[in-house]
Amino acid sequence: MASVQEVLSGNRLSLARLLSQIENDTPDGRAALSELFPHTGQAHLIGVTGAPGTGKSSLVNQLAHYYRHPPENKTPKRVAIVAIDPSSPFSGGAVLGDRVRMRDLAGDPGVFIRSMASRGSLGGLARTTSGVVQAFDAAGFEIILIETVGAGQAEVDIARLAHTTLVVEAPGLGDDIQAIKAGILEIADILVVNKADRAGVENTERALRNMLNLAHPVKRVYRHHGTLETVPAVPASTTESPEQESVWVPPIQKTVATDGTGVPELGDLIAQHKAHLEQTGDWEGRQRARLQAELDGLLQIILVSRWRDALSPERYQEVLEQLIERNLSPRQAVEELLNGAPRS
Numbered sequence: 001m002a003s004v005q006e007v008l009s010g011n012r013l014s015l016a017r018l019l020s021q022i023e024n025d026t027p028d029g030r031a032a033l034s035e036l037f038p039h040t041g042q043a044h045l046i047g048v049t050g051a052p053g054t055g056k057s058s059l060v061n062q063l064a065h066y067y068r069h070p071p072e073n074k075t076p077k078r079v080a081i082v083a084i085d086p087s088s089p090f091s092g093g094a095v096l097g098d099r100v101r102m103r104d105l106a107g108d109p110g111v112f113i114r115s116m117a118s119r120g121s122l123g124g125l126a127r128t129t130s131g132v133v134q135a136f137d138a139a140g141f142e143i144i145l146i147e148t149v150g151a152g153q154a155e156v157d158i159a160r161l162a163h164t165t166l167v168v169e170a171p172g173l174g175d176d177i178q179a180i181k182a183g184i185l186e187i188a189d190i191l192v193v194n195k196a197d198r199a200g201v202e203n204t205e206r207a208l209r210n211m212l213n214l215a216h217p218v219k220r221v222y223r224h225h226g227t228l229e230t231v232p233a234v235p236a237s238t239t240e241s242p243e244q245e246s247v248w249v250p251p252i253q254k255t256v257a258t259d260g261t262g263v264p265e266l267g268d269l270i271a272q273h274k275a276h277l278e279q280t281g282d283w284e285g286r287q288r289a290r291l292q293a294e295l296d297g298l299l300q301i302i303l304v305s306r307w308r309d310a311l312s313p314e315r316y317q318e319v320l321e322q323l324i325e326r327n328l329s330p331r332q333a334v335e336e337l338l339n340g341a342p343r344s
Helices: 004-008 012-023 027-039 056-068 097-101 129-138 176-181 183-187 201-214 263-280 282-310 313-324 330-339
Strands: 044-050 079-085 111-117 143-147 164-169 190-193 219-224 227-232 252-254
Touching: 004 012, 004 027, 004 129, 012 027, 012 111, 012 129, 027 129, 044 056, 044 263, 056 079, 056 143, 056 164, 056 263, 079 129, 111 129, 129 143, 164 183, 164 263, 190 201, 190 263, 201 252, 252 263, 263 282, 313 330
Parallel strands: 044 143, 044 164, 079 111, 079 143, 164 190, 190 252
Antiparallel strands: 219 227
Protein backbone atom coordinates (compact mmCIF):
# COMPACT_ATOMS: atom_id res chain seq x y z
CA MET A 1 0.00 0.00 0.00
CA ALA A 2 1.30 3.46 -0.91
CA SER A 3 2.23 5.43 2.22
CA VAL A 4 -0.36 8.14 2.88
CA GLN A 5 2.18 10.26 4.75
CA GLU A 6 4.60 10.03 1.84
CA VAL A 7 1.86 11.17 -0.55
CA LEU A 8 1.03 14.10 1.74
CA SER A 9 4.72 15.04 1.88
CA GLY A 10 4.95 15.14 -1.92
CA ASN A 11 6.72 11.86 -2.70
CA ARG A 12 6.07 11.39 -6.42
CA LEU A 13 6.77 7.65 -6.50
CA SER A 14 4.30 6.97 -3.69
CA LEU A 15 1.74 9.17 -5.42
CA ALA A 16 2.20 7.32 -8.72
CA ARG A 17 1.72 3.96 -6.98
CA LEU A 18 -1.39 5.24 -5.22
CA LEU A 19 -2.87 6.51 -8.50
CA SER A 20 -2.48 3.02 -10.00
CA GLN A 21 -4.24 1.52 -6.98
CA ILE A 22 -7.07 4.04 -7.31
CA GLU A 23 -7.47 3.36 -11.03
CA ASN A 24 -7.63 -0.38 -10.35
CA ASP A 25 -10.06 0.19 -7.46
CA THR A 26 -8.03 -1.93 -5.03
CA PRO A 27 -8.86 -2.19 -1.30
CA ASP A 28 -5.57 -0.42 -0.49
CA GLY A 29 -6.45 2.39 -2.88
CA ARG A 30 -9.88 2.85 -1.32
CA ALA A 31 -8.39 2.85 2.20
CA ALA A 32 -5.77 5.43 1.23
CA LEU A 33 -8.41 7.70 -0.29
CA SER A 34 -10.39 7.58 2.95
CA GLU A 35 -7.29 8.70 4.89
CA LEU A 36 -6.48 11.41 2.36
CA PHE A 37 -9.99 12.84 2.06
CA PRO A 38 -9.74 15.22 5.07
CA HIS A 39 -6.77 16.85 3.32
CA THR A 40 -8.72 17.64 0.12
CA GLY A 41 -10.81 20.62 -0.94
CA GLN A 42 -8.04 23.15 -1.59
CA ALA A 43 -7.26 22.69 -5.30
CA HIS A 44 -8.89 24.56 -8.17
CA LEU A 45 -10.30 21.92 -10.54
CA ILE A 46 -10.34 23.12 -14.15
CA GLY A 47 -12.08 20.96 -16.74
CA VAL A 48 -11.13 21.19 -20.41
CA THR A 49 -13.58 19.63 -22.84
CA GLY A 50 -14.63 19.91 -26.46
CA ALA A 51 -14.77 18.00 -29.71
CA PRO A 52 -11.74 16.07 -31.00
CA GLY A 53 -9.36 18.22 -33.02
CA THR A 54 -9.96 21.47 -31.18
CA GLY A 55 -6.50 21.43 -29.58
CA LYS A 56 -7.42 20.59 -25.99
CA SER A 57 -4.11 18.86 -25.19
CA SER A 58 -2.02 21.70 -26.59
CA LEU A 59 -4.12 24.21 -24.65
CA VAL A 60 -3.70 22.24 -21.42
CA ASN A 61 0.04 22.18 -22.08
CA GLN A 62 0.09 25.98 -22.44
CA LEU A 63 -2.05 26.48 -19.33
CA ALA A 64 0.36 24.33 -17.32
CA HIS A 65 3.24 26.53 -18.56
CA TYR A 66 1.26 29.62 -17.60
CA TYR A 67 0.73 28.43 -14.01
CA ARG A 68 4.34 27.26 -13.67
CA HIS A 69 5.80 30.44 -15.20
CA PRO A 70 3.23 33.15 -14.43
CA PRO A 71 3.64 36.93 -14.84
CA GLU A 72 6.03 38.57 -12.37
CA ASN A 73 3.30 39.60 -9.93
CA LYS A 74 2.01 36.04 -9.49
CA THR A 75 3.34 32.97 -7.67
CA PRO A 76 4.02 29.71 -9.55
CA LYS A 77 1.59 26.94 -8.69
CA ARG A 78 1.95 23.18 -8.59
CA VAL A 79 -0.02 21.69 -11.47
CA ALA A 80 -1.49 18.21 -11.93
CA ILE A 81 -2.88 17.11 -15.29
CA VAL A 82 -5.40 14.29 -15.60
CA ALA A 83 -5.73 13.38 -19.27
CA ILE A 84 -8.56 10.97 -20.06
CA ASP A 85 -7.76 8.96 -23.18
CA PRO A 86 -9.96 6.52 -25.11
CA SER A 87 -9.31 2.93 -24.10
CA SER A 88 -7.06 0.94 -26.38
CA PRO A 89 -9.07 -1.67 -28.31
CA PHE A 90 -6.21 -4.14 -27.73
CA SER A 91 -4.89 -3.64 -24.20
CA GLY A 92 -7.77 -1.69 -22.65
CA GLY A 93 -5.27 0.92 -21.44
CA ALA A 94 -4.88 4.58 -22.33
CA VAL A 95 -3.68 5.44 -25.81
CA LEU A 96 -1.42 8.12 -24.23
CA GLY A 97 -1.82 10.46 -27.19
CA ASP A 98 -1.87 13.49 -24.87
CA ARG A 99 1.64 12.70 -23.64
CA VAL A 100 2.99 13.43 -27.12
CA ARG A 101 1.80 17.04 -26.87
CA MET A 102 3.01 17.51 -23.29
CA ARG A 103 6.55 16.17 -23.54
CA ASP A 104 8.07 19.61 -22.92
CA LEU A 105 6.59 19.55 -19.39
CA ALA A 106 8.72 16.52 -18.52
CA GLY A 107 11.28 17.11 -15.80
CA ASP A 108 9.36 19.90 -14.04
CA PRO A 109 8.96 18.75 -10.41
CA GLY A 110 5.95 21.04 -10.06
CA VAL A 111 3.99 19.22 -12.78
CA PHE A 112 2.50 15.72 -12.58
CA ILE A 113 0.81 14.26 -15.66
CA ARG A 114 -1.44 11.22 -15.36
CA SER A 115 -3.11 9.64 -18.37
CA MET A 116 -6.15 7.49 -17.68
CA ALA A 117 -8.10 5.12 -19.87
CA SER A 118 -11.80 5.82 -20.06
CA ARG A 119 -12.35 2.03 -19.78
CA GLY A 120 -15.64 2.29 -21.59
CA SER A 121 -17.13 5.00 -19.38
CA LEU A 122 -19.35 7.52 -21.15
CA GLY A 123 -19.49 11.24 -20.46
CA GLY A 124 -15.81 11.96 -21.10
CA LEU A 125 -14.36 10.77 -17.78
CA ALA A 126 -13.20 7.47 -16.32
CA ARG A 127 -15.08 6.01 -13.35
CA THR A 128 -12.13 6.60 -11.00
CA THR A 129 -11.27 10.11 -12.19
CA SER A 130 -12.72 11.67 -9.05
CA GLY A 131 -10.50 9.53 -6.83
CA VAL A 132 -7.40 10.44 -8.83
CA VAL A 133 -8.29 14.13 -8.54
CA GLN A 134 -8.72 13.77 -4.77
CA ALA A 135 -5.26 12.20 -4.49
CA PHE A 136 -3.69 15.12 -6.38
CA ASP A 137 -5.63 17.57 -4.22
CA ALA A 138 -4.38 15.96 -1.00
CA ALA A 139 -0.81 15.86 -2.37
CA GLY A 140 -0.80 19.65 -2.53
CA PHE A 141 -1.35 20.39 -6.21
CA GLU A 142 -3.03 23.78 -6.38
CA ILE A 143 -4.24 23.54 -10.00
CA ILE A 144 -5.68 20.32 -11.40
CA LEU A 145 -6.36 20.37 -15.15
CA ILE A 146 -8.77 17.63 -16.25
CA GLU A 147 -8.86 16.99 -19.98
CA THR A 148 -11.78 14.86 -21.13
CA VAL A 149 -11.82 12.28 -23.92
CA GLY A 150 -13.32 14.62 -26.51
CA ALA A 151 -16.40 12.61 -27.31
CA GLY A 152 -18.63 15.51 -28.30
CA GLN A 153 -22.08 16.59 -27.19
CA ALA A 154 -22.61 13.92 -24.52
CA GLU A 155 -19.43 14.81 -22.67
CA VAL A 156 -20.90 16.68 -19.72
CA ASP A 157 -19.77 14.72 -16.64
CA ILE A 158 -16.95 17.23 -16.22
CA ALA A 159 -19.57 19.81 -15.12
CA ARG A 160 -20.11 18.01 -11.83
CA LEU A 161 -16.40 17.47 -11.16
CA ALA A 162 -14.68 20.76 -12.05
CA HIS A 163 -15.08 24.18 -10.47
CA THR A 164 -14.39 25.88 -13.80
CA THR A 165 -15.23 24.24 -17.13
CA LEU A 166 -13.59 25.35 -20.38
CA VAL A 167 -15.37 24.30 -23.58
CA VAL A 168 -12.96 24.46 -26.49
CA GLU A 169 -14.13 25.13 -30.04
CA ALA A 170 -12.09 25.65 -33.21
CA PRO A 171 -12.84 27.08 -36.65
CA GLY A 172 -12.97 24.92 -39.73
CA LEU A 173 -14.48 21.84 -38.08
CA GLY A 174 -18.04 22.40 -39.29
CA ASP A 175 -19.12 23.20 -35.75
CA ASP A 176 -20.79 26.58 -36.29
CA ILE A 177 -24.30 25.11 -36.18
CA GLN A 178 -23.33 22.34 -33.78
CA ALA A 179 -22.04 24.99 -31.38
CA ILE A 180 -25.52 26.42 -31.04
CA LYS A 181 -27.39 23.16 -30.53
CA ALA A 182 -24.78 21.11 -28.66
CA GLY A 183 -25.72 20.52 -25.03
CA ILE A 184 -22.04 20.56 -24.13
CA LEU A 185 -22.00 24.35 -24.36
CA GLU A 186 -24.53 24.58 -21.55
CA ILE A 187 -21.86 23.48 -19.09
CA ALA A 188 -19.29 26.09 -20.17
CA ASP A 189 -17.99 28.64 -17.70
CA ILE A 190 -15.56 29.94 -20.32
CA LEU A 191 -15.73 29.38 -24.08
CA VAL A 192 -12.38 29.08 -25.82
CA VAL A 193 -11.98 29.49 -29.56
CA ASN A 194 -8.65 27.79 -30.13
CA LYS A 195 -6.64 27.82 -33.37
CA ALA A 196 -7.71 31.45 -33.72
CA ASP A 197 -5.09 32.00 -36.42
CA ARG A 198 -7.17 29.93 -38.84
CA ALA A 199 -9.62 31.24 -41.39
CA GLY A 200 -13.22 31.23 -40.22
CA VAL A 201 -12.52 32.16 -36.60
CA GLU A 202 -14.92 35.11 -36.89
CA ASN A 203 -17.77 32.79 -37.93
CA THR A 204 -17.12 30.47 -35.00
CA GLU A 205 -16.97 33.36 -32.53
CA ARG A 206 -20.13 34.88 -34.01
CA ALA A 207 -22.01 31.58 -33.68
CA LEU A 208 -20.99 31.26 -30.03
CA ARG A 209 -21.93 34.87 -29.31
CA ASN A 210 -25.34 34.39 -30.94
CA MET A 211 -25.90 31.36 -28.75
CA LEU A 212 -25.02 33.38 -25.64
CA ASN A 213 -27.34 36.20 -26.71
CA LEU A 214 -30.24 33.78 -27.13
CA ALA A 215 -30.02 32.52 -23.59
CA HIS A 216 -28.11 33.79 -20.57
CA PRO A 217 -27.89 30.68 -18.36
CA VAL A 218 -28.63 31.14 -14.68
CA LYS A 219 -27.44 27.66 -13.76
CA ARG A 220 -25.42 24.80 -15.14
CA VAL A 221 -27.51 21.76 -16.00
CA TYR A 222 -26.32 18.19 -16.36
CA ARG A 223 -27.88 14.76 -16.33
CA HIS A 224 -26.85 12.49 -13.46
CA HIS A 225 -28.16 8.92 -13.41
CA GLY A 226 -31.00 9.95 -15.70
CA THR A 227 -32.07 12.95 -13.61
CA LEU A 228 -31.50 16.58 -14.58
CA GLU A 229 -29.49 18.33 -11.87
CA THR A 230 -28.16 21.85 -11.62
CA VAL A 231 -25.10 23.68 -10.35
CA PRO A 232 -25.69 27.34 -9.53
CA ALA A 233 -24.10 29.86 -11.88
CA VAL A 234 -22.04 32.82 -10.72
CA PRO A 235 -22.08 36.49 -11.68
CA ALA A 236 -19.86 37.86 -14.41
CA SER A 237 -19.14 40.98 -12.37
CA THR A 238 -19.79 42.10 -8.81
CA THR A 239 -20.58 45.59 -10.11
CA GLU A 240 -23.79 44.41 -11.76
CA SER A 241 -27.25 44.90 -10.34
CA PRO A 242 -28.60 42.38 -7.80
CA GLU A 243 -30.79 40.83 -10.51
CA GLN A 244 -27.72 40.28 -12.70
CA GLU A 245 -25.50 39.03 -9.90
CA SER A 246 -26.96 35.52 -10.16
CA VAL A 247 -25.82 35.18 -13.78
CA TRP A 248 -22.38 34.37 -15.11
CA VAL A 249 -22.34 34.86 -18.87
CA PRO A 250 -19.47 32.72 -20.21
CA PRO A 251 -16.83 34.94 -21.80
CA ILE A 252 -15.28 33.97 -25.13
CA GLN A 253 -11.49 33.90 -25.35
CA LYS A 254 -9.53 33.32 -28.55
CA THR A 255 -6.26 31.39 -28.26
CA VAL A 256 -3.53 29.87 -30.38
CA ALA A 257 -2.23 27.01 -28.27
CA THR A 258 0.73 26.31 -30.53
CA ASP A 259 2.41 29.60 -29.57
CA GLY A 260 0.55 30.58 -26.40
CA THR A 261 -1.37 33.52 -27.85
CA GLY A 262 -4.33 34.40 -25.62
CA VAL A 263 -3.34 31.98 -22.83
CA PRO A 264 -2.44 34.68 -20.24
CA GLU A 265 -5.82 36.31 -20.90
CA LEU A 266 -7.49 32.92 -20.47
CA GLY A 267 -5.65 32.47 -17.18
CA ASP A 268 -7.01 35.83 -16.01
CA LEU A 269 -10.56 34.77 -16.89
CA ILE A 270 -10.13 31.54 -14.94
CA ALA A 271 -8.93 33.54 -11.93
CA GLN A 272 -11.92 35.88 -12.26
CA HIS A 273 -14.30 32.93 -12.33
CA LYS A 274 -12.73 31.44 -9.21
CA ALA A 275 -12.95 34.81 -7.43
CA HIS A 276 -16.66 35.09 -8.22
CA LEU A 277 -17.28 31.53 -7.06
CA GLU A 278 -15.69 32.40 -3.72
CA GLN A 279 -17.35 35.81 -3.38
CA THR A 280 -20.85 34.47 -4.02
CA GLY A 281 -20.48 31.29 -1.96
CA ASP A 282 -20.93 29.12 -5.03
CA TRP A 283 -17.51 27.54 -4.52
CA GLU A 284 -19.01 25.64 -1.59
CA GLY A 285 -22.18 25.03 -3.61
CA ARG A 286 -20.27 23.33 -6.39
CA GLN A 287 -18.22 21.34 -3.89
CA ARG A 288 -21.48 20.14 -2.34
CA ALA A 289 -23.02 19.24 -5.71
CA ARG A 290 -19.86 17.37 -6.74
CA LEU A 291 -19.66 15.35 -3.54
CA GLN A 292 -23.38 14.58 -3.62
CA ALA A 293 -23.07 13.33 -7.20
CA GLU A 294 -20.09 11.18 -6.22
CA LEU A 295 -22.00 9.80 -3.22
CA ASP A 296 -25.00 8.91 -5.38
CA GLY A 297 -22.76 7.27 -7.97
CA LEU A 298 -20.96 5.14 -5.39
CA LEU A 299 -24.25 4.18 -3.78
CA GLN A 300 -25.55 2.95 -7.13
CA ILE A 301 -22.41 0.93 -7.87
CA ILE A 302 -22.16 -0.64 -4.40
CA LEU A 303 -25.87 -1.40 -4.01
CA VAL A 304 -26.06 -3.03 -7.45
CA SER A 305 -22.94 -5.05 -6.66
CA ARG A 306 -24.37 -6.25 -3.33
CA TRP A 307 -27.69 -7.10 -4.95
CA ARG A 308 -25.98 -9.13 -7.68
CA ASP A 309 -23.93 -11.00 -5.07
CA ALA A 310 -27.11 -11.93 -3.19
CA LEU A 311 -28.96 -13.06 -6.33
CA SER A 312 -28.53 -16.60 -7.56
CA PRO A 313 -27.26 -16.86 -11.15
CA GLU A 314 -30.04 -19.34 -11.91
CA ARG A 315 -32.74 -16.90 -10.86
CA TYR A 316 -31.18 -14.14 -12.99
CA GLN A 317 -31.00 -16.40 -16.04
CA GLU A 318 -34.60 -17.53 -15.52
CA VAL A 319 -35.88 -13.95 -15.57
CA LEU A 320 -33.58 -13.06 -18.47
CA GLU A 321 -35.02 -15.92 -20.56
CA GLN A 322 -38.56 -14.72 -19.85
CA LEU A 323 -37.49 -11.25 -20.96
CA ILE A 324 -35.98 -12.60 -24.18
CA GLU A 325 -39.14 -14.61 -24.89
CA ARG A 326 -41.20 -11.42 -24.42
CA ASN A 327 -43.09 -12.92 -21.49
CA LEU A 328 -41.86 -10.05 -19.34
CA SER A 329 -41.18 -6.42 -20.13
CA PRO A 330 -37.83 -4.99 -18.95
CA ARG A 331 -39.55 -3.17 -16.09
CA GLN A 332 -41.44 -6.30 -15.05
CA ALA A 333 -38.18 -8.24 -15.15
CA VAL A 334 -36.56 -5.73 -12.82
CA GLU A 335 -39.50 -5.97 -10.43
CA GLU A 336 -39.25 -9.76 -10.48
CA LEU A 337 -35.57 -9.68 -9.66
CA LEU A 338 -35.92 -7.05 -6.93
CA ASN A 339 -38.83 -8.88 -5.30
CA GLY A 340 -36.88 -12.10 -5.38
CA ALA A 341 -40.01 -14.21 -5.76
CA PRO A 342 -40.74 -16.56 -8.67
CA ARG A 343 -43.31 -15.40 -11.16
CA SER A 344 -46.72 -17.00 -10.72
